[in-house]
Each structure stands twice: as structure tokens, then as C-alpha cells.
Amino acid sequence: MSELESLITIIGLTAITVVTRCFFLVSDRELRLPGWVQRGLRYAPLAALAAVVAPEVLMSQGQLIATWQDARLWSVLAATVYFFWRRGILGTILVGMAVLVPLKLLAGW
Numbered sequence: 001m002s003e004l005e006s007l008i009t010i011i012g013l014t015a016i017t018v019v020t021r022c023f024f025l026v027s028d029r030e031l032r033l034p035g036w037v038q039r040g041l042r043y044a045p046l047a048a049l050a051a052v053v054a055p056e057v058l059m060s061q062g063q064l065i066a067t068w069q070d071a072r073l074w075s076v077l078a079a080t081v082y083f084f085w086r087r088g089i090l091g092t093i094l095v096g097m098a099v100l101v102p103l104k105l106l107a108g109w
Contacts, residue, residue: 056072057072057073057076069107069109070109071099071100071103071104071107071109072100074099074100074103075096075097075099075100075103076096078095078096078098078099079092079093079095079096079099080092082095082096
């Protein structure tokens, strides 16, 4: 790309971002979303989190993990068990890391 094309691209992407982000702010009246959209948006954070975490846990270099000797699987299992037992986020993170780090460092997984 030439410098002019890069500049045009940056300006265009900036304009698109500003318009889409400000769409709800420039209206004179409150925009009401349909009930089905409001119900669906309740699950958006969970879906986004799953979309980020699941590939990180289940895949390695673009391929599904084919062995149980992966520290990530065991740490997720331990963290999940802890979460359903105690319902604490900090403890869940600590348990997951307490399983992950020794398996990575000591077992070489």
C-alpha cells in the first residue's frame, strides 16, 4: 500500500468507527430495542468469553488437542470443580493456576 492508500484507509476506518459508536448518542429520543434483542444481549458477555477461552484451552497451534497430557485441560477441570464447589472467582483463578504451573514446570506438559 502506498502512503496515500494507508491514509485513506485509516481515515475511512476512523469515520466508520465514530459513526457506529455514536449512533445511539446522536438520537434525540431513546431508541427502544425489541424484547428479544434485550434478552439476547444478556448472553453476549458469556458468549464472548467462551469464544475467547474455548479455543485457548482446546486448541494448540490451530489443531484440537489430541492428548490428555496438556496442563490447560487439567487446570480448567480443577478450576471448574472449585467454582461449582465454592462459587468464588479469585479461588477459581488460584486453583487453576496452582494446577497449571506445576504441570507446566515440573511435568513439562
